[in-house]
Amino acid sequence: MTTLAPPAQAPLAAPVPREDGFRNAYATELQKLLAQLTTRLLALLVLLAPFAFTAILKVQSGTPSDALFGAWVHSSGFAVSLVILGFAGSWGFPIIAGVLAGDLFSSEDRYGTWKMILTRSCSREDVFAGKLLAVGTLVVALSMLLAAASLLAGLVIVGAHPLVDLSGQLTSTGRMLALTVVSWIYCLLPVLAYASLAVLFSVATRNGILGVLGPLLVALVTQLLDLIGKGVIVHTLLIGSGFDGWHGLFVAHPFFGPLLVSALVCLLWIAACLSASWRILRRRDFLAGAAHRSPNWTMPLRVVLATTAIIAVLAVCSGLGPAGVTGYRVAASIGPTFNNVTLLQQALIGRHAPPSAKLAVLPNCNRRGAADIGPGDWLCQLYVYLPQPKAVDFQQTNVEYDVSVQYNGCWKASSPPSFIGGQTMQNAAGKSVTNPLFVVYGCFNIF
Amino acid sequence: MAAVRSTGLFKRFDATVALDGVEVSVEPGEVRGLLGPNGAGKTTLLRILFGLVRPDAGTVELLGRPLEQLGTSALHGVGGFVEDPCFYPYLSGRANLRLLARLDGGTVTARQIDAALARVDLADRSEDRLSGYSTGMRQRLGVAAALLRSPRLLLLDEPTSGLDPAGTRAVATLVRELAEDGVAILLSSHQIGELERVCTTYTFLREGSVAWDGTAAELESQAPASAYALITSDDDRALELAAAHAGVRAQRSPRGGLSLAAQPRSLDALVLALGDARVVIRRLELLVSPLESMFFALNAGDSLDELEPDEFVDRVLMSA
Numbered sequence: 001m002t003t004l005a006p007p008a009q010a011p012l013a014a015p016v017p018r019e020d021g022f023r024n025a026y027a028t029e030l031q032k033l034l035a036q037l038t039t040r041l042l043a044l045l046v047l048l049a050p051f052a053f054t055a056i057l058k059v060q061s062g063t064p065s066d067a068l069f070g071a072w073v074h075s076s077g078f079a080v081s082l083v084i085l086g087f088a089g090s091w092g093f094p095i096i097a098g099v100l101a102g103d104l105f106s107s108e109d110r111y112g113t114w115k116m117i118l119t120r121s122c123s124r125e126d127v128f129a130g131k132l133l134a135v136g137t138l139v140v141a142l143s144m145l146l147a148a149a150s151l152l153a154g155l156v157i158v159g160a161h162p163l164v165d166l167s168g169q170l171t172s173t174g175r176m177l178a179l180t181v182v183s184w185i186y187c188l189l190p191v192l193a194y195a196s197l198a199v200l201f202s203v204a205t206r207n208g209i210l211g212v213l214g215p216l217l218v219a220l221v222t223q224l225l226d227l228i229g230k231g232v233i234v235h236t237l238l239i240g241s242g243f244d245g246w247h248g249l250f251v252a253h254p255f256f257g258p259l260l261v262s263a264l265v266c267l268l269w270i271a272a273c274l275s276a277s278w279r280i281l282r283r284r285d286f287l288a289g290a291a292h293r294s295p296n297w298t299m300p301l302r303v304v305l306a307t308t309a310i311i312a313v314l315a316v317c318s319g320l321g322p323a324g325v326t327g328y329r330v331a332a333s334i335g336p337t338f339n340n341v342t343l344l345q346q347a348l349i350g351r352h353a354p355p356s357a358k359l360a361v362l363p364n365c366n367r368r369g370a371a372d373i374g375p376g377d378w379l380c381q382l383y384v385y386l387p388q389p390k391a392v393d394f395q396q397t398n399v400e401y402d403v404s405v406q407y408n409g410c411w412k413a414s415s416p417p418s419f420i421g422g423q424t425m426q427n428a429a430g431k432s433v434t435n436p437l438f439v440v441y442g443c444f445n446i447f
Numbered sequence: 448m449a450a451v452r453s454t455g456l457f458k459r460f461d462a463t464v465a466l467d468g469v470e471v472s473v474e475p476g477e478v479r480g481l482l483g484p485n486g487a488g489k490t491t492l493l494r495i496l497f498g499l500v501r502p503d504a505g506t507v508e509l510l511g512r513p514l515e516q517l518g519t520s521a522l523h524g525v526g527g528f529v530e531d532p533c534f535y536p537y538l539s540g541r542a543n544l545r546l547l548a549r550l551d552g553g554t555v556t557a558r559q560i561d562a563a564l565a566r567v568d569l570a571d572r573s574e575d576r577l578s579g580y581s582t583g584m585r586q587r588l589g590v591a592a593a594l595l596r597s598p599r600l601l602l603l604d605e606p607t608s609g610l611d612p613a614g615t616r617a618v619a620t621l622v623r624e625l626a627e628d629g630v631a632i633l634l635s636s637h638q639i640g641e642l643e644r645v646c647t648t649y650t651f652l653r654e655g656s657v658a659w660d661g662t663a664a665e666l667e668s669q670a671p672a673s674a675y676a677l678i679t680s681d682d683d684r685a686l687e688l689a690a691a692h693a694g695v696r697a698q699r700s701p702r703g704g705l706s707l708a709a710q711p712r713s714l715d716a717l718v719l720a721l722g723d724a725r726v727v728i729r730r731l732e733l734l735v736s737p738l739e740s741m742f743f744a745l746n747a748g749d750s751l752d753e754l755e756p757d758e759f760v761d762r763v764l765m766s767a
Contacts, residue, residue, distance in 0.1 A: 024549050028546045035542070111535060114499070115494075116532065117550055118499060121519060121550060123518050126519075
C-alpha cells in the first residue's frame with residue numbers, strides 16, 4: 001500500500017444525486033440474494049424436487065391418498081402438481097419464505113454491514129423498500145419455478161390426462177391446466193404473507209435463525225390448530241388457511257368465499273407485518289456491529305414467549321364463531337360427489353348412463369364418537385337406489401364410507417375394498433385404471 | 448463553510464448519557480483528531496454524523512447540509528467508516544465495491560473501482576471472496592470504499608487498525624494529501640502517534656462532553672508534561688541536576704537510565720546544565736508526547752486547571 005494518491009475531487013457543494021435510491025437498492029439487494037449459496041441451493045431444490053417426487057411415485061404402486069387428489073397421481077399429471085401444491089402449502093412455501101426473507105435484515109446485523117449501506121446515497125426507506133421488492137421478486141420467482149417444475153414433472157412423467165375434480169366429475173385437460181395454474185398463482189398471496197412474517201421476525205429479532213424458522217413454526221402451529229376447535233374465525237385468520245382458498249375452484253359449482261376471505265386475510269397480514277417492520281427499522285439506532293456485540297438473546301426470548309402466548313390464546317379461541325363443518329354440509333357434499341364418481345366408474349367399465357342420469361343417493365353422516373359438528377372422522381352411510389333394467393325398478397344398495405373431514409371443508413372418503421373394489425380396476429378396454437370409488441375427494445363451502 | 452458543524456449534540460442510551468452538548472467543527476483542509484478513552488462518545492459521535500444514530504437533541508450540518516432534514520442526501524460527498532469496515536463475506540472485494548457504488552447511484556465506473564483497489568494495493572486480491580481477507584485487507588478495502596465517493600469530508604474511525612507499519616504510513620500519507628487538496632477529515636483513533644503525524648487540530652471527549660478542543664500548537668503549549676528516557680555518562684549526577692531544576696521530575700528507570708517528566712523549556716535548561724557539568728547525554732528519547740500527556744491529563748482530572756502536577760507527573764512517569 002505504497003502508491004496511494006488522492007482521488008480527483010468533486011466541487012465542495014456537490015449536488016444531491018438523482019432520486020433513484022430505491023432502484024439502486026433493489027438492484028443491489030437482488031444481486032446479494034442471488035449471490036448467496038442458500039438461494040441457489042433452494043432454487044435447485046425447488047427445480048428438482050418435483051421431478052424426484054414424481055419419479056418416485058411412478059415406480060411405486062401406492063399413492064399419497066391422504067392428500068387432496070393424491071389417489072389420482074398415477075392417472076393425471078395435474079394431480080401430481082396439485083398434490084405438490086398441497087404439500088407446498090404445508091411446508092414448502094413457509095420454507096421458501098423463511099429461507100429467502102428470514103435473514104434478509106438480520107444478515108446485515110450479523111455481517112455488521114448496516115453501517116456500510118446506510119451511509120451511502122440510499123435512504124432507509126429506499127433500502128427497506130429495495131429489500132422487500134428483491135425478496136418479493138425471488139419468492140414469486142421460486143414459487144413459480146416450483147409450479148412450473150411440478151406441472152412439467154406431472155405432465156411429462158404421468159401425462160396430461162383429464163382429472164376427476166372435487167365434485168367427482170372428469171375435467172378436461174384444458175380446464176384442469178387453467179385451474180391448476182390459477183391455483184398456483186393464487187397461492188402467491190399466502191406465500192408473500194409468510195415472507196412478510198419472516199421479514200418481521202428478521203427485523204424484530206435481528207436473529208437469522210428465528211427469521212428463517214419463524215414461518216415454519218407458524219406453519220406447524222397452524223396445522224396443529226387445524227386439528228382442534230370447530231369455529232371458523234381463528235382458522236380463517238391464519239396465514240396457512242390461505243392455501244386452502246383454491247379448493248373451491250375445483251367443484252362443479254365453484255365457491256369463492258374462502259378464496260376472497262383468505263386473500264383479504266393475507267393482505268392484512270402483509271400490511272401489518274411490513275408496517276410493523278418499517279416502524280422498528282425507521283426508529284432504530286444502528287450501534288455497534290456484530291463483531292463488537294455480545295450475543296443478545298433478550299429479544300429472541302421475548303419473541304418466543306410472545307409467540308407461545310399467542311398460540312395459547314389462539315388454541316383457546318379456536319372454537320369461536322360458527323362451525324364450518326356440519327353434518328348437513330358433509331352429507332350435501334358427499335351425496336352428489338358419490339353419484340358422479342359412481343357414474344364415472346360405470347362409464348369406465350363401458351356402462352354409459354344417459355346424459356343427466358342420476359342415482360338416488362341418500363347419505364346419512366355422523367361424526368364418530370362426538371356431536372355431528374366440526375372436523376374429524378365421520379361415518380357416512382350411503383343408501384343408493386340403483387335402477388334395474390328388468391322387473392324391479394330400483395334396488396337399494398348400502399355403501400359405508402369413512403370420511404375424514406378437515407376444518408376447511410375438504411374431505412376424503414374411503415371404504416373397504418369389499419364394498420367398492422380395489423385401488424385400481426380394469427376399464428372397458430382391459431386397461432388398469434384408478435378406481436374412482438376407492439378414494440373420493442370433495443370440498444364444501446364452510447361459510 | 449465548515450465541512451462538519453455539530454451543535455449541542457445530546458444522546459442518551461437508557462440511563463447512560465453518551466453525548467452531552469458536543470460541538471465539533473471541521474473546516475476544509477483540516478485534519479481533526481478525535482480522542483478520548485473508551486466510552487467517551489467518539490463512536491457515537493461518528494455514528495450520529497453518519498446518520499446511523501439519531502441524536503436526542505442538537506444539530507449536524509455536513510458540507511452545509513442539515514443531516515436531520517435531508518437524511519442520506521446530506522451524506523453526498525461524505526466518505527469513511529465507523530469502527531471496522533464490514534462487507535459481505537460471500538462476495539469478492541471488487542463485487543463489494545461495485546455493490547456500494549451502485550448504492551451511490553451507479554455512476555462509478557469499473558475503471559474507478561480498479562483505481563481505488565490499486566490505491567490500497569488490493570488489485571491482485573480483488574476477485575477473492577471477503578471471507579479470505581485479513582483484518583488489514585478489510586481495512587484497506589474500507590479506505591477504497593470511502594475513496595470511491597470522491598469525498599469532500601472523510602470520517603474515519605481507527606483507519607489503521609490491523610494495518611502493518613507500511614500500510615499505516617500509507618494511510619497517513621493519503622490523509623495528508625487529501626487534506627492538502629481541501630478535504631476535511633475527522634479522524635478517531637487510539638493510536639496517538641498516528642494522530643500526531645497527521646492532525647492539525649484535536650478534540651478530546653470525556654464522558655460524552657468535549658474536554659478540550661484546540662490546535663496542535665495550543666496543545667503543545669498547554670500539555671502538562673512530556674516524559675523522556677535519559678541515559679548519560681553519569682546518571683547519579685544527572686539525577687542531582689534534574690532535582691535542582693524547577694519543572695523537571697526525574698527518577699531511576701527500571702530499564703536503566705533515568706525517566707524524566709518535563710515541559711520542553713525545562714528540559715532545554717536541564718540539557719544545558721548537563722553539558723556544563725560535563726555529563727554526556729548518550730540517549731534522550733521522547734517516551735510520552737505532549738498529546739499523550741494531554742490524553743492522560745484529561746482522563747485524570749476534571750480539567751487541566753484542577754490537575755495536581757506532581758501526582759500527574761508521577762502517573763506519566765509510570766506510564767513511560
